Amino acid sequence: QVQLVESGGGSVQPGGSLRLSCAVSGYNFETWCMGWSRQAPGKEREVVAGLESDGTKTYVDSVEGRFTISKDNRKNILYLEMSSLKPEDTAMYYCGAGANDGDCVWESVYEYWGQGTQVTVAS
Numbered sequence: 001q002v003q004l005v006e007s008g009g010g011s012v013q014p015g016g017s018l019r020l021s022c023a024v025s026g027y028n029f030e031t032w033c034m035g036w037s038r039q040a041p042g043k044e045r046e047v048v049a050g051l052e053s054d055g056t057k058t059y060v061d062s063v064e065g066r067f068t069i070s071k072d073n074r075k076n077i078l079y080l081e082m083s084s085l086k087p088e089d090t091a092m093y094y095c096g097a098g099a100n101d102g103d104c105v106w107e108s109v110y111e112y113w114g115q116g117t118q119v120t121v122a123s
Helices: none
Strands: 003-007 010-012 018-025 033-039 046-051 057-059 067-072 077-082 091-098 117-121
Touching: 003 091, 018 033, 018 091, 018 117, 033 067, 033 077, 046 067, 057 067
Parallel strands: 010 117
Antiparallel strands: 003 018, 018 077, 033 046, 033 091, 046 057, 067 077, 091 117
């Protein structure tokens, strides 16, 4: 059974930083797509960062240069380092895993999502 458990969310002022973590179990961590998505109230989910099995990282334009996705294969943990946070980054953030065909920033690739962790950026 695949389990994805996010942590590290919270409230931060604009310009601040947060690191999200996702503990992964029951999943072939090293070979499938891993990624982070977010969903703000009234908006659709968007995948903001994807990590291919070969280590290739892809980001959407809105977070490029500010967010960094990484993983620790030994601990089976996926990370999202977020810096220069903006109010528009406020959302529920989800860790995902999947092996469907496509790019690791395509939502259709993902088969599993965690329960999410809330990130709020406000003064």
